Amino acid sequence: MPKITSRNNDFLKSYKNKTSQKTYNLLVELMNEDRRDLAEMVTKIDYLLEYTSNCIKQKDFREARESLSKAKDRIDKLRSEGGDTEHLDYLYEGIKKKCK
Numbered sequence: 001m002p003k004i005t006s007r008n009n010d011f012l013k014s015y016k017n018k019t020s021q022k023t024y025n026l027l028v029e030l031m032n033e034d035r036r037d038l039a040e041m042v043t044k045i046d047y048l049l050e051y052t053s054n055c056i057k058q059k060d061f062r063e064a065r066e067s068l069s070k071a072k073d074r075i076d077k078l079r080s081e082g083g084d085t086e087h088l089d090y091l092y093e094g095i096k097k098k099c100k
Helices: 010-015 021-032 036-057 059-081 086-098
Strands: none
Touching: 010 021, 010 036, 021 036, 021 086, 036 059, 036 086, 059 086
């Protein structure tokens, strides 16, 4: 079976320019392992972390803490399913330090 890439998969094509390179590589890895459910979870976590960062920039720390806790729950669930969370944990910890 050929490797799934953004050239032959619409899901990956839609996220190639929306996510960072490391996140995209994680998506490709999960799609090639036939774990689309986990790949979709990664995109949701990535969105929550981006949203949290925007909340912090706008000084909305209550909303930032709420979305950060949702992201942490999803990261823990992804880890329990066997997904690689190293990059997501790095992003989470960096954003958490900024949240007061």
